[in-house]
Amino acid sequence: MEASTIIYSLAAVVGTIIVAFIVSIWLPGIERKFIQARIQQRIGPPISSPGLMAPLKFFFKETINPNSALPQLYNALPLVAIITIFFIFLFLIPEMYFLGALTSIIAIVGLLKIEEVIYVFMGSFSRSIMSLSMPFPDLAKGAKYPNLTRSFLEDLSSLRAFRLIAFGSFPLYIALFVPVARVGSIFLMDIVSYQQLQGPILFSAAGVLGAIVYFMGYLILLNEYPFAILKTKADVIEGPYMEYAAKYRSYVYLSRGFLMFTLAALFSVLFLGIPPNILSWGILINIIVALLFPILGAFMSAFSPIFTFKQFYPVVAALSILGVLAIITTFL
Amino acid sequence: MSLRSYSRARAVHVMLVYTGGCNGCDIEIVNSIFSPKYDAEQYKLFLTWNPREADVLVVTGPVTKYNEKPLKEIYNAIPEPKAVIAAGACALMGGVYKNINGDIPSEEIMGPVDKVIPVDAKVPGCAVRPEDILSGAVAALPKLLEAK
Amino acid sequence: MNSNQKPSREESIEAEITMGPVHSAAIEPYRVRLFVEDEIVKDAEITVGINHRGVERIMEGLPVEKANSLTEKICGICSNIHLWNSVMVAEKGLQIEIPERANYIRIIMAELERIHSHLLYLAHGNEVLGHETFSMRLFYIRETVMELLRMIGGNRVQYGVSVIGGVRPRCELNEKRIKKIREGIDFIEQKVSDFANRFVADPMILSRIDGICSISKKDALRLAVTGPSLRATGVDLDLRRDMECYQPFDFEVITQEGGDIKANLLMRVLEIPESIKIIRQALNNIPEGPITDRTWKMQDTDIIKSYVEAPRGRLYHSYRLEDGRVRGSIVRTPSMSNIGAMQYAVIGHHITDAQLGIVQCDPCFTCTDRAIQIIEI
Numbered sequence: 001m002e003a004s005t006i007i008y009s010l011a012a013v014v015g016t017i018i019v020a021f022i023v024s025i026w027l028p029g030i031e032r033k034f035i036q037a038r039i040q041q042r043i044g045p046p047i048s049s050p051g052l053m054a055p056l057k058f059f060f061k062e063t064i065n066p067n068s069a070l071p072q073l074y075n076a077l078p079l080v081a082i083i084t085i086f087f088i089f090l091f092l093i094p095e096m097y098f099l100g101a102l103t104s105i106i107a108i109v110g111l112l113k114i115e116e117v118i119y120v121f122m123g124s125f126s127r128s129i130m131s132l133s134m135p136f137p138d139l140a141k142g143a144k145y146p147n148l149t150r151s152f153l154e155d156l157s158s159l160r161a162f163r164l165i166a167f168g169s170f171p172l173y174i175a176l177f178v179p180v181a182r183v184g185s186i187f188l189m190d191i192v193s194y195q196q197l198q199g200p201i202l203f204s205a206a207g208v209l210g211a212i213v214y215f216m217g218y219l220i221l222l223n224e225y226p227f228a229i230l231k232t233k234a235d236v237i238e239g240p241y242m243e244y245a246a247k248y249r250s251y252v253y254l255s256r257g258f259l260m261f262t263l264a265a266l267f268s269v270l271f272l273g274i275p276p277n278i279l280s281w282g283i284l285i286n287i288i289v290a291l292l293f294p295i296l297g298a299f300m301s302a303f304s305p306i307f308t309f310k311q312f313y314p315v316v317a318a319l320s321i322l323g324v325l326a327i328i329t330t331f332l
Numbered sequence: 333m334s335l336r337s338y339s340r341a342r343a344v345h346v347m348l349v350y351t352g353g354c355n356g357c358d359i360e361i362v363n364s365i366f367s368p369k370y371d372a373e374q375y376k377l378f379l380t381w382n383p384r385e386a387d388v389l390v391v392t393g394p395v396t397k398y399n400e401k402p403l404k405e406i407y408n409a410i411p412e413p414k415a416v417i418a419a420g421a422c423a424l425m426g427g428v429y430k431n432i433n434g435d436i437p438s439e440e441i442m443g444p445v446d447k448v449i450p451v452d453a454k455v456p457g458c459a460v461r462p463e464d465i466l467s468g469a470v471a472a473l474p475k476l477l478e479a480k
Numbered sequence: 481m482n483s484n485q486k487p488s489r490e491e492s493i494e495a496e497i498t499m500g501p502v503h504s505a506a507i508e509p510y511r512v513r514l515f516v517e518d519e520i521v522k523d524a525e526i527t528v529g530i531n532h533r534g535v536e537r538i539m540e541g542l543p544v545e546k547a548n549s550l551t552e553k554i555c556g557i558c559s560n561i562h563l564w565n566s567v568m569v570a571e572k573g574l575q576i577e578i579p580e581r582a583n584y585i586r587i588i589m590a591e592l593e594r595i596h597s598h599l600l601y602l603a604h605g606n607e608v609l610g611h612e613t614f615s616m617r618l619f620y621i622r623e624t625v626m627e628l629l630r631m632i633g634g635n636r637v638q639y640g641v642s643v644i645g646g647v648r649p650r651c652e653l654n655e656k657r658i659k660k661i662r663e664g665i666d667f668i669e670q671k672v673s674d675f676a677n678r679f680v681a682d683p684m685i686l687s688r689i690d691g692i693c694s695i696s697k698k699d700a701l702r703l704a705v706t707g708p709s710l711r712a713t714g715v716d717l718d719l720r721r722d723m724e725c726y727q728p729f730d731f732e733v734i735t736q737e738g739g740d741i742k743a744n745l746l747m748r749v750l751e752i753p754e755s756i757k758i759i760r761q762a763l764n765n766i767p768e769g770p771i772t773d774r775t776w777k778m779q780d781t782d783i784i785k786s787y788v789e790a791p792r793g794r795l796y797h798s799y800r801l802e803d804g805r806v807r808g809s810i811v812r813t814p815s816m817s818n819i820g821a822m823q824y825a826v827i828g829h830h831i832t833d834a835q836l837g838i839v840q841c842d843p844c845f846t847c848t849d850r851a852i853q854i855i856e857i
Contacts, residue, residue: 036612036613039613040617041620042374043373044374045374049342050343056335060339063411064384129383130382134402136398136401138498138527143525144523145523148493149494153499155495232832234505234608235831237381237382242382245385302613304610304684305606305610305684306832308688308833309519310830311687352530352532353533353556354555354556354559354638355507355555356556356638358508359507359600359637360637362507366615366616367620381504397532399531428550429534429538429553434542435540436537436540437538438533440532440534
């Protein structure tokens with residue numbers, strides 16, 4: 001490879017990532033202001049506030065030691081999440097397709113799994129003041145069951161995160177394999193080149209079904225509102241994020257926005273055949289998809305209550321069946 | 333205005349702690365945030381229930397005995413810079429529960445709030461009006477913005 | 481399903497989840513310990529008393545007018561009904577016949593307050609359900625009632641309408657105010673029926689609330705549930721029907737079947753039009769005349785008791801008068817008797833539903849925590 005090509009592709013990679021970051025910090029604000037606030041008939045926050053100004057503000061706050069069994073590891077987890085998402089995004093950029101096996105669906109599934117496992121760790125390390133350690137005489141004379149194991153609220157959300165790994169992310173992973181089944185290859189390079197020749201997979205029966213399943217899986221992975229049992233205000237307050245303060249909380253905020261953009265980029269690679277690349281006009285499609293997904297998600301979350309597992313299981317089962325149907329359709 | 337103050341002014345997370353009292357102030361504050369008529373989010377005030385996320389602690393009620401320690405713990409859990417707003421007559425001076433009595437005074441009131449934690453802004457009223465809460469938050473803002 | 485809902489033995493309980501006194505689902509301070517097995521609640525313990533201010537104790541020996549206005553500070557949601565009932569105790573004891581017009585104004589206030597309390601219940605219920613949009617819409621509807629209450633009483637929360645012998649002169653209803661109340665209740669009626677149609681047609685909400693945290697009729701009577709929570713189980717019991725001051729008005733007592741969250745929410749939705757019906761009748765037939773009777777004389781009395789139907793259920797006030805001062809005051813609030821139902825209803829349900837099960841009984845722990853003796857532990 002010549003030096004100019006290397007510089008050229010390096011510029012493409014760095015530029016794409018910077019654009020992704022810039023777009024992703026506006027996504028929470030757009031969701032909050034233009035969709036939810038409009039539905040709720042109020043003015044709503046400025047679009048820069050939830051995604052950009054809030055993380056920036058937390059960055060300038062005092063760093064505290066979290067109440068945690070392993071404070072340093074707990075604080076490191078959002079960074080691990082950001083790095084994981086960064087790698088997913090990196091492998092989507094066409095300049096990186098020479099990496100071979102790393103730019104396959106299998107690698108992406110593995111990285112997304114790390115993203116989910118992090119919630120389990122976060123939940124089990126967090127020891128917030130808001131539940132058990134609140135100074136209150138619980139075990140007074142006459143209290144029920146004084147000898148039980150007493151657990152924190154975060155343990156509950158850790159348990160839930162564990163369950164979500166087991167079944168919650170099923171729809172997303174099935175949807176990832178719809179293009180694989182159509183193209184007959186797990187490599188992103190093949191999926192992209194197939195679609196550039198044959199037209200996007202989205203415009204076929206299997207593609208439409210797959211896209212629906214992918215979108216719902218996206219909401220589940222992001223813990224958006226109907227599926228936010230991990231961090232619902234009704235019982236676990238903020239769940240795994242309870243103890244993050246100052247700059248670590250701003251990493252949590254940033255990782256969420258970046259994950260939104262990355263999953264949308266993954267969609268446009270798999271179903272539209274347009275990888276994120278700053279040097280082609282295709283990036284505009286990426287940005288449009290990245291905007292469209294949170295907007296549709298905001299509609300969903302504004303009009304639905306929180307799902308408990310009783311609603312969660314049938315929804316996930318139905319979506320998984322739909323996903324399997326989509327894969328079968330690709331062979332017809 | 334530095335980037336620090338600018339970002340602090342554009343996203344203020346408010347936490348509500350209710351320490352007794354009669355519910356009136358409390359519902360008015362929740363009303364000022366939830367009701368589309370007042371909609372505190374348009375003034376960049378966001379409601380949170382996690383002290384680690386909060387910047388401004390709004391305290392209502394006269395601080396009863398069993399609320400004293402939780403209130404202190406929650407105050408300590410908020411990272412600097414932070415501001416405290418005492419809202420309502422009870423939070424300011426103990427209200428009717430502390431100051432009015434017949435033969436026997438009430439022994440349960442440990443407040444007012446500034447006996448327990450330092451207070452930066454005081455919002456009077458029984459019960460406070462939603463507009464006053466918003467202006468109270470504005471009054472507490474300079475402390476947040478100027479802090480290092 | 482309900483017959484299986486007995487508290488199970490300790491062996492099957494795995495862990496305990498503790499929430500409160502500051503928590504996002506509960507605005508008021510209370511501590512709840514949920515004993516769970518695999519996220520299913522097997523037993524619950526609600527601790528109140530955190531909010532204890534000793535209102536009855538500080539009332540002891542206060543002049544009766546002062547003590548009455550203190551009862552208003554028991555609760556910020558149903559302040560008017562506390563004041564009304566406390567004033568009624570004195571009126572019964574001193575044998576004061578209040579003017580008819582004052583009675584009508586009191587009833588209009590009580591029913592407006594019932595609307596505001598029920599709307600708050602629905603808004604809070606939707607918030608715990610996770611439905612932010614409905615919660616905000618209900619707060620928006622509620623704003624109209626708050627404005628009406630402010631117009632009549634001069635304050636949004638503690639209005640202080642009733643005084644011994646009638647109502648405060650400020651709370652006189654002139655033509656302009658009557659017109660505003662009419663406009664307000666028309667608006668509320670329409671908006672609430674819109675909301676109800678949307679609410680019962682939403683399958684996602686129905687799957688969350690239908691059959692969850694139900695209490696049977698028998699259990700409700702055994703646990704001494706009161707008010708709308710009791711009527712939601714199918715028991716036709718409303719004190720307003722027996723109260724003398726409600727005799728001129730024609731209204732129906734709403735009941736629902738099942739006692740689950742759906743029945744409870746619909747109960748409140750359907751009670752709002754009935755309250756509006758009463759207000760309309762009162763506005764149409766309001767008699768002319770004075771609003772305060774100032775001819776009464778203070779005298780000593782025996783213990784006098786009075787019951788009214790508060791938005792949450794049966795409210796009891798009693799005291800005796802001695803030298804114009806209050807002695808031996810006792811207040812029993814509806815939420816006090818509903819705590820048993822809250823602990824019972826959540827058994828056998830998921831933790832996320834459990835918070836909803838506590839909210840379904842419309843808890844008002846500020847009402848409850850007044851005079852329970854707290855012993856230092």
